[in-house]
Structure formats: structure tokens, C-alpha cells
Amino acid sequence: MSNLFQSIARPFIASQRPYQPGRPLEEVARQLGKADIAGIIKLASNENALGPSPKAQEAMKAAIPRMHLYPDGGSFYLRRAIAAKYGISPEMVMLGCGCNEHAVLLAHAFLAKGTNLVFSERSFVVYQLVAELYECTAKRVPMADGVTTDLDGILAAIDGNTRIVVVGNPNNPTGTMVSQEAVDAFVEKVPANVVTVFDEAYMELVEPEEQVDTVKHVLAGKKPVVVLRTFSKAYGLAGLRCGYAIAQPDGIDLLNKVRQPFNVNAMAQAACIAALDDQEHLAKTRAMLREGAAFLLDGIRKLGLAPQPTKTNFIFVPFKRAKELAAAMERHDVIIRPLAGFGLPEHVRIGIGTPAENRQCLAALAASLAELG
Ligand SMILES: Cc1ncc(COP(=O)(O)O)c(C=O)c1O
Structure with a gap:
């Protein structure tokens, strides 16, 4: 590679590693020498296998004739619907x-060298990447049992x-x-000069009775709490790129100062308003995940692995030769996520798909494990 730019760039930018997303279907099809993506499934980016909410699809069609206009930069109707x-x-x-x-905007507003x-x-590896982007130290706290957030450990790491x-x-x-109990106790103890972000x-993919309410801590107004939610997962709209932050108005005001004027496109605004209303799609999604998780966990265990039970739409699986396993799965038309980019070279993450996709995934896993020996 030429070195026209690197030596001029700020050194901490030049040494950044880019985020490695799940591999796109088209890229894997090209690599496999296939004419198109037919038959290949992607369980690598925690997307919603049911697809976009039908109500959102209708809203997108209706929005097409207005695509020559800039979007509402303040997303008035979508903010009103979320509120x-x-x-x-x-x-x-x-x-x-x-x-x-939001992760980048929060970093822009609050983080700097020192x-x-x-x-x-x-x-999520993006927290580490944004810290590096702002020359800020990333303090990574070990997890309680290797898999669960240690809130006391996080409190102890605050300085x-x-x-x-x-x-x-x-x-x-x-x-x-x-x-909920652990989160409530945590918010009480975080110092008021530290922003708490609940990602x-x-x-919304968690069963309703198990969901945790952190908006009440925003409403209480005692601590600078930010809640992040997205339309990418439960609502099946990852391709539109739309998420939201909830915070007290002075926090929102800061974020608005550091964002681009038209950061959410008009198609996304139209679709997300409709998706918010689509409780039926959400309920179907949760039911698919409940069944899919049970089926995949059981099947993965029967293949001799030790998957982590999940509350959401993906499964964390320890496997020493993770990169090789992911490559073998791709040769069997299933894209999963090796986690080296997350600093976990001995783990993979497998998304939960439709029943047919889950069956295809288990068959590919069995064949891949047999090949790896
Ligand atoms: C924990 C977590 N936070 C945030 C995101 C980003 O979501 P979005 O698609 O809204 O940018 C992801 C996406 O994978 C995620 O896993």
C-alpha cells in the first residue's frame, strides 16, 4: 500500500482498527463462486430473520415519491411517536x-485524552473503538462469571x-x-459526574416480564443517564440505520449539537413510525426467538459444544478454532460470526433464524465440526 496519507494523519487515527461487521451475503456468494445469494443464510449480525415489519414496508412504499426532499432534520413525528x-x-x-x-456522538461530547x-x-466492540477514536482510555472490567456484566466491578473501576x-x-x-434490581442499585451508586449509558x-426481544426499565432513571432526573434503543433488531430494520437515545433534555441538547443535520433519512423516519406500532410483528419475532433458541441450544449441545443460554437473538459459543469453524460454516452456506474482532478468538456468535434457517445452521455445524475433526 502507498503511504501518501498515513504519515500525515493523527497517529492515533492511523493505528485504529476498523470495525469488522458480519460478512455480507453477497461477499460470501462471490467467494464461493455462486451467481447469487440463493441458499446462503446470514446468522452473523443479530438481524431479525422475520424481516421488516409489514407495516414498515407499507410505509416505505408510501414514502418513495417524497425521496427527492431532504428529511425532517428534527425527526419530529418519529420523536413524537417514541415519546x-x-x-x-x-x-x-x-x-x-x-x-x-449515538456511541460516537456520546464520545464526541464527553471523551478526550486523559x-x-x-x-x-x-x-460490544464499538465501545472500545470509540474510546480509541477519542484517545480516551478504555477500562474493560472482567465479567462476573465470564459472561455476565459485573456492575460492582464497573463501579469499582470508576475514578x-x-x-x-x-x-x-x-x-x-x-x-x-x-x-432490574441490580440496575436500580447500580444507578444509585454511579457518581453524578459520570454519564451512565444503558445500551x-x-x-424489546426480551420477554416483556423480564425487560428492565431504565427510562425511569432518566425521568427521575437525578443522574445523567442515557438509554439507547434501535430499530435494527426487534423491528427488523437494520438496513435503514435508525436508533434513538433517551435522556434529560440537556443531554439531548448536547447530542444534537454534535450530530449531522440530516443524520436520519426520510425512508427510515417513515418506516420506524409504522414499525413502532406493529406489536404483532414484535410478538411473532419473540415467539420465533423463543422456539429457535431452545432448538439451537439443544442441537448445539448435542454436537458436544457448550453454548451460553440467551435472553435475545444470538447464542455465544466457546470454540477454540473459532475462525476455522466460521470459514467451514461458510463453505456450507451459513455465515456466523467469529469473535476475534471482539477480542474473543475462541468464541463464535450464532444468530437465531427462522426454523428452516436454524435447521440449516445445525446441519452445517455438524458437517463443519466433522471436517475440523
Ligand atoms: C449492543 C449493541 N449496541 C448497539 C448496536 C448498534 O445498533 P445499530 O444498528 O442501531 O447501530 C449493536 C448492533 O449490533 C449492538 O449489538
Whole structure:
């Protein structure tokens, strides 16, 4: 590679590693020498195998003739719909190009050299990447039993330079959760000069009686709490890139200052308003996941592996030769996620699909394990 730019760039940017997403279907089809993606399934990015909500699909079709216009930069109607869902004011909601954008905006607003960001060791790799992007120290806290967020450990890691703590709940990639009681006690103890971010990208996929309410801590207004949710997972709209943050208006105000003017496109705004209303799709999604999790966990165990029980739409599986396993699965038309990019070279993450996809996945897993010997 030429070196026209690297030596001019700020050194901490030049040494950044880019995020490695799940491999796209088209890329794997090209590698396998196939004309198209038919027959290949992707269980690598925790998407919703049921597809987009039908109501969202209708709304998108209806929005097509208006695509020559810029979107509403303030996402007025979508913010109003989200606010109504939670019984909060629209001033407490800010839309982003997926929650990934919120992670960067929060870092932009609060992190700098000399500060630190605290989060769990085995959690979403984007927290680490944004810390590096802002020359901020990433303090990674070991997990209680190797898979569950240790909230006391996070509290103990907070020091005078901590600006943000992030709790992924449910946690990606381990699929575990911390309870309402534990979260409530945690919020009480986090110092008021530290922003607490609850990344709840997967919360709507959890059975309703087990879901954790953190919006009440935002509403209480005693601590700087931010709740992140997304349309990528439960609502099946990952391709549109839309997520939201809930915080007290002064926090939302800060985030609005650091975002781009049209960060959420008009198609996404139309679809997400309709998707929020589609309780039927959400219920079907949860039912598919409940059955799929039981089927896959059982099948994976029968193949001699030790998968982690999950609260959401993916399964964390320890396997020493993770990269080789993922490559073998691709040769059998199933894309899963090796977790080296998350700093976990001996684990894979397998998304829960439709019943047919889950059967295809188990057959591919059996064949791949046999090949690896
Ligand atoms: C824990 C967690 N947070 C945030 C995101 C980002 O979601 P979005 O698609 O809204 O950017 C993901 C996506 O995989 C995730 O796993």
C-alpha cells in the first residue's frame, strides 16, 4: 500500500482498527463462486430473520415519491411517536443513524485524552473503538462469571477521570442480562459526574416480564443517564440505520449539537413510525426467538459444544478454532460470526433464524465440526 496519507494523519487515527461487521451475503456468494445469494443464510449480525415489519414496508412504499426532499432534520413525528410509547416528552428523544452513531456522538461530547470509559470486557466492540477514536482510555472490567456484566466491578473501576460507563443490557456477544434490581442499585451508586449509558439494542426481544426499565432513571432526573434503543433488531430494520437515545433534555441538547443535520433519512423516519406500532410483528419475532433458541441450544449441545443460554437473538459459543469453524460454516452456506474482532478468538456468535434457517445452521455445524475433526 502507498503511504501518501498515513504519515500525515493523527497517529492515533492511523493505528485504529476498523470495525469488522458480519460478512455480507453477497461477499460470501462471490467467494464461493455462486451467481447469487440463493441458499446462503446470514446468522452473523443479530438481524431479525422475520424481516421488516409489514407495516414498515407499507410505509416505505408510501414514502418513495417524497425521496427527492431532504428529511425532517428534527425527526419530529418519529420523536413524537417514541415519546408517546414511553410517556416522555419529545425533548428527551434524539434519533441517530443507528445506536452506533449515538456511541460516537456520546464520545464526541464527553471523551478526550486523559479521560476514561468503563465497560465490560466481553461486550460490544464499538465501545472500545470509540474510546480509541477519542484517545480516551478504555477500562474493560472482567465479567462476573465470564459472561455476565459485573456492575460492582464497573463501579469499582470508576475514578476521577471516568466520563462514561456503558452497560449493554442484554449484553452482546454473551446474550446475558442484569436484572432490574441490580440496575436500580447500580444507578444509585454511579457518581453524578459520570454519564451512565444503558445500551438496550436488544431489550424489546426480551420477554416483556423480564425487560428492565431504565427510562425511569432518566425521568427521575437525578443522574445523567442515557438509554439507547434501535430499530435494527426487534423491528427488523437494520438496513435503514435508525436508533434513538433517551435522556434529560440537556443531554439531548448536547447530542444534537454534535450530530449531522440530516443524520436520519426520510425512508427510515417513515418506516420506524409504522414499525413502532406493529406489536404483532414484535410478538411473532419473540415467539420465533423463543422456539429457535431452545432448538439451537439443544442441537448445539448435542454436537458436544457448550453454548451460553440467551435472553435475545444470538447464542455465544466457546470454540477454540473459532475462525476455522466460521470459514467451514461458510463453505456450507451459513455465515456466523467469529469473535476475534471482539477480542474473543475462541468464541463464535450464532444468530437465531427462522426454523428452516436454524435447521440449516445445525446441519452445517455438524458437517463443519466433522471436517475440523
Ligand atoms: C449492543 C449493541 N449496541 C448497539 C448496536 C448498534 O445498533 P445499530 O444498528 O442501531 O447501530 C449493536 C448492533 O449490533 C449492538 O449489538
